[in-house]
Amino acid sequence: MKLLIKNGHIIDAKTGLNKVSDILIDDGTVVQIENGIDSTGCETIEAKGMYVVPGLVDAHCHLREPGFEYKEDIESGTRSAAKGGFTSIACMPNTSPVLDNEAMISYVLNKAKADGIVNVYPIGAVSKGLKGEELSEIGELKFSGAVALSDDGRPVNSAALMKKAMQYASMFDITIISHCEDMDLVDEGLMNEGFYSSILGLKGNPAPAEEVMISRDLILAEYTKATIHIAHVTTELGVDLIRNAKRRGVNVTAETCPHYFSLTDQACEGFNTNAKVNPPLRTQKDVEAIIEGLRDGTIDIISTDHAPHHKDEKNVEFKLAANGMVGFETAFPLAITYLVKPGHLSIEDLVKKMCLNPSNMLGINKGSIELGTCADILIFDINEQYTVDISTLESKSKNSPFHGFKLYGQPQYTIVRGNPIVREKVLL
Amino acid sequence: MNLKSKDLLGLRDISSEEIEYILSTAKTMKFILSSNNKKTAHLQGKSIITLFYENSTRTRLSFELASKYMGASAANISASSSSVQKGETLIDTGKTIDRMGSDVIVIRHPMSGAPHLLAQNVKSSVINAGDGMNEHPTQALLDMFTIIEKKGTLKGLKVAIVGDILHSRVARSNIWGMTKLGAEVGISGPATLIPPGIERLGVKVFSTVQEAILDADVVMGLRIQLERQKKGLFPTTREYARFFGLDDKRLKLAKEDAIVLHPGPINRGVELSSAVIDGEQSLINEQVTNGVAVRMALLYLLTRRGSSNEIID
Numbered sequence: 161m162k163l164l165i166k167n168g169h170i171i172d173a174k175t176g177l178n179k180v181s182d183i184l185i186d187d188g189t190v191v192q193i194e195n196g197i198d199s200t201g202c203e204t205i206e207a208k209g210m211y212v213v214p215g216l217v218d219a220h221c222h223l224r225e226p227g228f229e230y231k232e233d234i235e236s237g238t239r240s241a242a243k244g245g246f247t248s249i250a251c252m253p254n255t256s257p258v259l260d261n262e263a264m265i266s267y268v269l270n271k272a273k274a275d276g277i278v279n280v281y282p283i284g285a286v287s288k289g290l291k292g293e294e295l296s297e298i299g300e301l302k303f304s305g306a307v308a309l310s311d312d313g314r315p316v317n318s319a320a321l322m323k324k325a326m327q328y329a330s331m332f333d334i335t336i337i338s339h340c341e342d343m344d345l346v347d348e349g350l351m352n353e354g355f356y357s358s359i360l361g362l363k364g365n366p367a368p369a370e371e372v373m374i375s376r377d378l379i380l381a382e383y384t385k386a387t388i389h390i391a392h393v394t395t396e397l398g399v400d401l402i403r404n405a406k407r408r409g410v411n412v413t414a415e416t417c418p419h420y421f422s423l424t425d426q427a428c429e430g431f432n433t434n435a436k437v438n439p440p441l442r443t444q445k446d447v448e449a450i451i452e453g454l455r456d457g458t459i460d461i462i463s464t465d466h467a468p469h470h471k472d473e474k475n476v477e478f479k480l481a482a483n484g485m486v487g488f489e490t491a492f493p494l495a496i497t498y499l500v501k502p503g504h505l506s507i508e509d510l511v512k513k514m515c516l517n518p519s520n521m522l523g524i525n526k527g528s529i530e531l532g533t534c535a536d537i538l539i540f541d542i543n544e545q546y547t548v549d550i551s552t553l554e555s556k557s558k559n560s561p562f563h564g565f566k567l568y569g570q571p572q573y574t575i576v577r578g579n580p581i582v583r584e585k586v587l588l
Numbered sequence: 589m590n591l592k593s594k595d596l597l598g599l600r601d602i603s604s605e606e607i608e609y610i611l612s613t614a615k616t617m618k619f620i621l622s623s624n625n626k627k628t629a630h631l632q633g634k635s636i637i638t639l640f641y642e643n644s645t646r647t648r649l650s651f652e653l654a655s656k657y658m659g660a661s662a663a664n665i666s667a668s669s670s671s672v673q674k675g676e677t678l679i680d681t682g683k684t685i686d687r688m689g690s691d692v693i694v695i696r697h698p699m700s701g702a703p704h705l706l707a708q709n710v711k712s713s714v715i716n717a718g719d720g721m722n723e724h725p726t727q728a729l730l731d732m733f734t735i736i737e738k739k740g741t742l743k744g745l746k747v748a749i750v751g752d753i754l755h756s757r758v759a760r761s762n763i764w765g766m767t768k769l770g771a772e773v774g775i776s777g778p779a780t781l782i783p784p785g786i787e788r789l790g791v792k793v794f795s796t797v798q799e800a801i802l803d804a805d806v807v808m809g810l811r812i813q814l815e816r817q818k819k820g821l822f823p824t825t826r827e828y829a830r831f832f833g834l835d836d837k838r839l840k841l842a843k844e845d846a847i848v849l850h851p852g853p854i855n856r857g858v859e860l861s862s863a864v865i866d867g868e869q870s871l872i873n874e875q876v877t878n879g880v881a882v883r884m885a886l887l888y889l890l891t892r893r894g895s896s897n898e899i900i901d
Contacts, residue, residue: 355785361700361722431701477699
């Protein structure tokens, strides 16, 4: 089957392609990028006035399967991803059982092959059972298909274990994604420590809880020469620490998430549990620093940290509410609306941060549109505004603080291996 | 005048006019309280439920007596002897109470925001009787009532609140309420117990108790909880008393006619010396009486404002 995308403005960060052109896809592969390709015998998508970019790559999400299928499963999670323009997603291992061995990685890969509609890449656990005590079988995880390692959801508390994990993982050339949080400093904090925690009477989780752990892992990475990736960076000092480490030549990449450049801790007002997330939403000053970090390249990646939770886990007292928010279906429009529209990033920059860089960090050879590669593509209209309605989310869970937000850049088409699974904003 | 909301969740959410209206109604209620026959029919046919997830002596009894003095049916539920022990959620418990025909649910809960969650899910009026570290609006109302009774107004008065401000719902409600009525509020306490950014509410933060008390019209001590010491927030109660405790000597820094308040229960010799507690400037016992009057006023105003909770939809 041949698919022809006509007259779209193609932007690709890897090849530097930035022009209006047609793309011909044959049997799932990009075979021609030129103007005026003959459409005979092709299914045609008219993309005039729209941007055509690589399918998004998410380096950080929670698909909840196995173990928490009442929140999300691989089928619903990949459908939600597709709706949001993601064609490749890397899922965290904090499932039940934990993805800390070869059998579990194979399970997810097989399940994804059967039920998934986008490419799924499991991330293995750093420590057995995420307990932070003993290393998991990192070599076997790598060879069974884990694309990175992380105990995400919690930090590796022991600095000594983290150091060993870095040394050991380096041997297999696999990146450790660090969830940075000093639990002593978090001390049961429920939201960012600051004015809003003070007036809501909610226990504060101070920025240093994140920053102390970022510094620890940067120091260990410099010492071990390991490659690490700092997950969900949220604070001004956190950005600065990473900027400095990069200057020192540390092999570090960093990510932030859309909620950290579009919301502040003020969103917790009214005890809004949908704004409860870990790390917590910070202050306006931090939001500005995150944007600056994205702008100057300190922050390489925008990931979703898609964290679905059942309604019953959010419709409770703030203290009891689960941390996290769904993210697949709002991530790209938030980036367009809060980063591209105000001129902080170009579309090409955004394609780097949501396609090429996450793909490179995970080592999965995705995130670009070039001849001979698999046709994973996103087509969007930057000018069309829409209103977020959480009841229409494809995810099983609806825990989003963005209900009612007016955003731009909703995905019009998501194409996986040449197959348009989202057409005119409708998921097939 | 009617209160705007069906609930009283905090003084943050209500206007200065509403606060003044509650306080002036409480004046009438205090008159009733001081009469020989403490019984009125203001709440006849109404049911008031106190739902307490934390221990309490004075607040709970105060609400219960306020209800009974005005002829309401009153019942208590405490977390230790209810379905809460069986894992029932707050919303489910609230709906159950609501469906039995409660008009007002008075809730105390260790988690900030719990009354707000309850209020969104029941038809009954909800009164916050203390939620976590957030607010304790009826305590602040009775504090303000006590001050106004003595001083005539809050406007322009200098109020010093001393102690564990960070964990104090009493302090937060008083800051919201008193600043709305024009008082100049200063706070002081160990640096580990001052909430960050609180000065944005228009309060002054003093690092020494002496500065806070200087020329104050009102000095309020807050309870220091021993478990805060165990968490390392201050070294010992002895050191606390030395630097932040209020004794006769320190009280002399305040205005000569300054009054002393404390929400209770007091750690004698820690927040306040016994001489201060039992001294002439102390209105601590008067606060307790006023608490009943303020709660009578509030129950009356909330049940009066709308239709009662009719069980059948």
